[in-house]
């Protein structure tokens with residue numbers, strides 16, 4: 401876990417930061433849907449990490465139809481094969497046209513590759529992206545290096561840190 405990080409760097413994201421970055425994602429997507437007025441039909445969150453960004457995006461863009469797809473590919477920081485545990489509504493999704501699929505980040509791109517295969521016409525958007533998976537995502541806000549592990553606020557808690565000088 402955190403004391404045995406396989407990644408060289410840690411990028412710690414606060415609630416405030418993910419809120420700002422998710423809003424920035426929404427504003428970038430605004431008006432770029434395939435409908436005549438540029439709107440999107442629905443937002444689909446890739447659970448669980450995509451749920452908070454998807455909520456913020458759907459709020460900003462006034463989209464009330466929100467569904468989820470559950471893809472599991474990691475146990476803590478160990479990656480395994482990506483599998484779909486729950487699919488979104490078939491009738492709503494079709495081939496994905498007009499659907500905004502939102503996740504917190506793309507890392508290797510395995511999760512999004514699977515989602516893309518299921519819904520080839522959907523728009524895939526993430527808040528953060530690493531270089532290896534960047535090709536899989538159509539819109540993202542911030543890129544971090546591949547050897548960085550992103551820590552999200554829902555996986556962290558405030559705790560005591562020792563002063564820079566001192567022994568306690």
Ligand SMILES: O=P(O)(O)OC[C@H]1O[C@H](OP(=O)(O)OP(=O)(O)O)[C@H](O)[C@@H]1O
Pocket residue numbers: 446447448449450471472473474475482503504505506507508509510511512533
């Ligand atoms: O680009 P990839 O290498 O596939 O990795 C990115 C995915 O991995 C994490 O989800 P995870 O499977 O850990 O599930 P969670 O969202 O429930 O934490 C993250 O939230 C992305 O969905």
Ligand code: HPA
Pocket residue numbers: 474505507548549550551552
């Ligand atoms: O850098 C990451 N942070 C959190 N979850 C992840 N899942 C894949 N990569 C990451």
Ligand SMILES: [Mg+2]
Pocket residue numbers: 446447448449450503504
């Ligand atoms: Mg996830």
